[in-house]
Amino acid sequence: MVGGGQLARMMGEAASALDVRLRALVESPGGSAGLVLPNAPVGTARERAKIDALVAGADVLTFEHELQDSEYLTALAERGVAVRPSADALLYAQNKLEMRRRLDALGIECPRWAEVATPRELERFGDEAGWPVVVKLPSGGYDGKGVRVADSAEDVADWFRGAGPGGLGGETRVDTALLVEECVPFTRELAALVARSPSGEVRAWPVAETVQRGGVCAEVTAPAPGLDPALAVRAQEIAVAVAEGLDVTGVLAVEMFAIEGEGRVTVNELAMRPHNSGHWTIDGAVTSQFEQHLRAVLDLPLGETSARAPWSVMVNLLGSALADPREVYPELMARYPGVKIHMYGKEVRPGRKLGHVTAYGADLADVREHARGAVALLRGDIE
Numbered sequence: 218m219v220g221g222g223q224l225a226r227m228m229g230e231a232a233s234a235l236d237v238r239l240r241a242l243v244e245s246p247g248g249s250a251g252l253v254l255p256n257a258p259v260g261t262a263r264e265r266a267k268i269d270a271l272v273a274g275a276d277v278l279t280f281e282h283e284l285q286d287s288e289y290l291t292a293l294a295e296r297g298v299a300v301r302p303s304a305d306a307l308l309y310a311q312n313k314l315e316m317r318r319r320l321d322a323l324g325i326e327c328p329r330w331a332e333v334a335t336p337r338e339l340e341r342f343g344d345e346a347g348w349p350v351v352v353k354l355p356s357g358g359y360d361g362k363g364v365r366v367a368d369s370a371e372d373v374a375d376w377f378r379g380a381g382p383g384g385l386g387g388e389t390r391v392d393t394a395l396l397v398e399e400c401v402p403f404t405r406e407l408a409a410l411v412a413r414s415p416s417g418e419v420r421a422w423p424v425a426e427t428v429q430r431g432g433v434c435a436e437v438t439a440p441a442p443g444l445d446p447a448l449a450v451r452a453q454e455i456a457v458a459v460a461e462g463l464d465v466t467g468v469l470a471v472e473m474f475a476i477e478g479e480g481r482v483t484v485n486e487l488a489m490r491p492h493n494s495g496h497w498t499i500d501g502a503v504t505s506q507f508e509q510h511l512r513a514v515l516d517l518p519l520g521e522t523s524a525r526a527p528w529s530v531m532v533n534l535l536g537s538a539l540a541d542p543r544e545v546y547p548e549l550m551a552r553y554p555g556v557k558i559h560m561y562g563k564e565v566r567p568g569r570k571l572g573h574v575t576a577y578g579a580d581l582a583d584v585r586e587h588a589r590g591a592v593a594l595l596r597g598d599i600e
């Protein structure tokens with residue numbers, strides 16, 4: 218696996234249970250995965266010699282993030298390395314313009330969108346679709362850093378001049394055009410998570426509701442409470458159609474907008490790896506997204522995806538007032554014995570994804586209160 222963050226760390230737990238020997242190329246030995254994986258060479262996705270060493274003797278190469286060297290992945294595949302998902306599929310999780318074009322071609326519901334190369338083109342789109350609009354960097358954005366709500370082209374003038382947030386590798390922007398979308402009046406956001414194996418087996422988890430704050434996933438409830446069953450089925454059908462249409466192998470998360478008054482959903486974006494919206498599956502589903510990703514990329518039969526309990530709620534720990542949130546374990550564990558804690562081994566920084574908790578059970582209000590209460594303690598919010 219290329220990448221050494223919390224996804225690689227949690228993948229390691231699933232790999233260990235199956236005695237799958239996971240080797241992760243990590244950015245730092247002290248990172249989330251480097252701290253716990255026994256076999257974690259240090260390097261980045263851009264270092265081809267490191268990738269060569271990583272795949273030597275391996276059955277399959279996979280990823281914890283999409284910022285990969287696609288050209289090299291294609292060369293590896295030509296050399297006979299099993300690269301899953303393939304570079305061809307990964308493109309649609311790397312570049313939002315490519316994704317929009319491809320989903321349109323597949324006939325999959327998307328928000329109204331356009332590719333704009335100049336402020337004038339953006340103004341024209343806004344005048345037709347209505348202001349504000351949502352402007353996105355086609356690639357390199359993450360956690361909302363490449364997304365802006367704009368009331369005029371002036372609000373993204375810096376992006377037209379070529380500025381960008383820099384990706385995980387700190388690259389400068391290479392895109393010349395921007396993606397602009399209508400500002401969708403969604404009632405809520407959903408995530409449809411599926412896994413697909415090279416043999417073509419596909420399994421879908423129950424559709425979850427996600428809540429983003431400041432562009433970052435904050436809370437996930439599965440299944441999405443009160444969602445019209447027909448809309449849930451449609452969301453799953455879309456995710457399966459995307460997985461098959463793009464020939465995805467491994468876990469695919471399809472982020473969606475629900476416009477419930479009109480009985481429809483549209484696709485926001487794609488992730489081709491385990492995703493924050495699927496962390497609830499570790500404790501709340503028969504097969505976790507991490508185990509399923511391993512099964513899928515190894516072309517093993519896929520596991521059951523049904524929920525273990527009527528409701529699961531996952532809450533992210535985003536920053537903490539405590540230097541070490543683990544100091545509240547005695548209190549947290551005494552107060553919430555049913556809550557499952559997942560910490561990523563990171564040092565505390567403002568807003569940083571430090572971990573998550575999941576609660577599950579039969580009463581949604583209780584489950585939610587427990588998960589939120591546990592995170593409030595870890596944040597140092599309450600006495």
Ligand SMILES: Nc1ncnc2c1ncn2[C@@H]1O[C@H](COP(=O)(O)OP(=O)(O)OP(=O)(O)O)[C@@H](O)[C@H]1O
Nearest residue numbers: 351358359360361362363364398399400401429432
């Ligand atoms: N067209 C839109 N209309 C309304 N809200 C939107 C639109 N596009 C994005 N958003 C809001 O911004 C959030 C982040 O957008 P998006 O998922 O495209 O960005 P990202 O930085 O790639 O996210 P991630 O953190 O998932 O990597 C969405 O979850 C949604 O809340």
Ligand SMILES: [Mg+2]
Nearest residue numbers: 361472485486
């Ligand atoms: Mg997103």
